[in-house]
Amino acid sequence: MKVFVIDTGCSWAQGNLGVTINSGESYGRSLERIVTLPQNMVVGIPVGSPETSNDGCGYGTSMAGVVAGPRGVDGNAVGIAYNCDLVTCRAATDVFLDEPRELKGVVDAYTNAANRRDVRIISMSMGRITSSGYLTDAIRYAHAKGKLIFSAAGTSFGWTSGWPGVIFPASLSEVQAVTGVKNTLFLDACKVCHKGPEVDFVVTMEHQADGMYPLSLADAGDWPSTVGGSSVATASMAGMAALVWSRYPRLTRDQLVSRLQRNSSGYPQKSSSYGWGRLNVEAATR
Numbered sequence: 001m002k003v004f005v006i007d008t009g010c011s012w013a014q015g016n017l018g019v020t021i022n023s024g025e026s027y028g029r030s031l032e033r034i035v036t037l038p039q040n041m042v043v044g045i046p047v048g049s050p051e052t053s054n055d056g057c058g059y060g061t062s063m064a065g066v067v068a069g070p071r072g073v074d075g076n077a078v079g080i081a082y083n084c085d086l087v088t089c090r091a092a093t094d095v096f097l098d099e100p101r102e103l104k105g106v107v108d109a110y111t112n113a114a115n116r117r118d119v120r121i122i123s124m125s126m127g128r129i130t131s132s133g134y135l136t137d138a139i140r141y142a143h144a145k146g147k148l149i150f151s152a153a154g155t156s157f158g159w160t161s162g163w164p165g166v167i168f169p170a171s172l173s174e175v176q177a178v179t180g181v182k183n184t185l186f187l188d189a190c191k192v193c194h195k196g197p198e199v200d201f202v203v204t205m206e207h208q209a210d211g212m213y214p215l216s217l218a219d220a221g222d223w224p225s226t227v228g229g230s231s232v233a234t235a236s237m238a239g240m241a242a243l244v245w246s247r248y249p250r251l252t253r254d255q256l257v258s259r260l261q262r263n264s265s266g267y268p269q270k271s272s273s274y275g276w277g278r279l280n281v282e283a284a285t286r
Contacts, residue, residue: 001242001249002030002085003067004113005235006106006124007060009035009053009090013220014061016069016076017088026070026082035090036112037105053090058219062227063125064088065217066235067242077215077224080239084246087119095155095231097128107138114142120245120253123238125152125231127167135169143174148245148253150238153179154194155229166198176257177275180205180233187274193230199275201264203233240281247285259284 010017010033021031033053040047055061068086069079089112091105106126113119122142142149151170170177180193181202189195190206205228206213213228214236245256261267263284266277 001081001120001246002087002118003081003121003123003238003242004087004089004109004116004119005060005064005067005238006089006091006109006113006122007063007126008057008092008094009033009055009060010064010088011055011058011061011219014065014217016072016074016217017061017064017086020072020074021068021070021086023070023072023074026072029083030085032087033090034087034112036108037090037092038101040101051090053088055090055219057094058225059095059125059231060088060090061219062216062225063123063231063235066214066232067123067239069217074222076222077217080236081242081246084239084242085118087113089113092126095126097126103132103135107135110135110138110142114138114145114147120146120148121238121241122147122149123235124150124169125234127152127154127170129167131168131171136172139169139172139174146253148241148256149175150178150234150241151175152230152234153177153196153199155180155231156192156194164194164196166194166196171198176200176237178203178234178237179230179274180228181274181278182206182208184208187271187277189273190228192228193233195273197272199271199273201237201260201276202274202278203236204278205229205233237279240279240284243281244284
């Protein structure tokens with residue numbers, strides 16, 4: 001499987017997403033780093049240097065690590081689909097798509113992924129409060145090409161803490177919206193995660209007792225970073241979907257989604273807040 005991660009890029013200093021991506025029990029796979037984020041412009045004049053694929057904030061590196069970090073020998077965090085092929089795309093500068101050039105970068109990223117026959121899964125852990133017809137068209141184009149698209153239902157910051165619903169583009173029907181929950185018996189959203197009727201799947205992202213989050217790759221080195229929310233939940237679902245699809249590679253996108261649903265905790269009843277619930281990956285890969 002090849003997973004296309006649309007985010008803030010991938011740190012050039014993180015060897016586990018570079019020279020050692022094939023190490024330990026991870027082998028024979030490919031890594032591509034691309035950039036679709038346009039150069040910053042002021043009154044139509046380019047400002048600064050052209051954008052590169054390097055991650056400027058560490059966010060995209062963590063998402064890529066959750067999906068595909070190698071099962072290596074350095075003691076670092078391991079990606080869920082640690083033998084998948086990976087494309088990391090720097091399409092924005094941060095998690096909130098508020099700049100016109102970020103919107104253009106994301107649109108071009110979806111179009112790029114849609115036009116590639118080798119890409120089956122697209123994961124994006126970014127979003128915005130308001131919708132965009134421009135981005136909607138790009139996502140529908142990728143969906144029409146048979147791509148399985150995962151997007152974050154929403155992770156709150158100080159200024160969005162009162163926003164209860166699923167953000168765009170996870171709100172689109174062509175997207176599998178994912179949110180994070182606590183490790184409790186009954187589904188309970190983690191403190192920063194949004195929920196709503198558009199949610200399709202949830203992933204455990206927060207320890208109830210102490211609020212701890214899962215591990216992923218940091219910008220550099222062998223010491224993991226700690227990240228949570230619906231962002232990591234989305235990357236986690238992309239990795240789990242890659243595992244299931246690699247087990248049943250002849251399934252269509254819609255058949256694969258059906259298999260994910262049937263092997264989730266809420267099936268056959270979809271929740272109005274938490275979708276189909278938590279995926280049982282072991283059962284889905286049998």
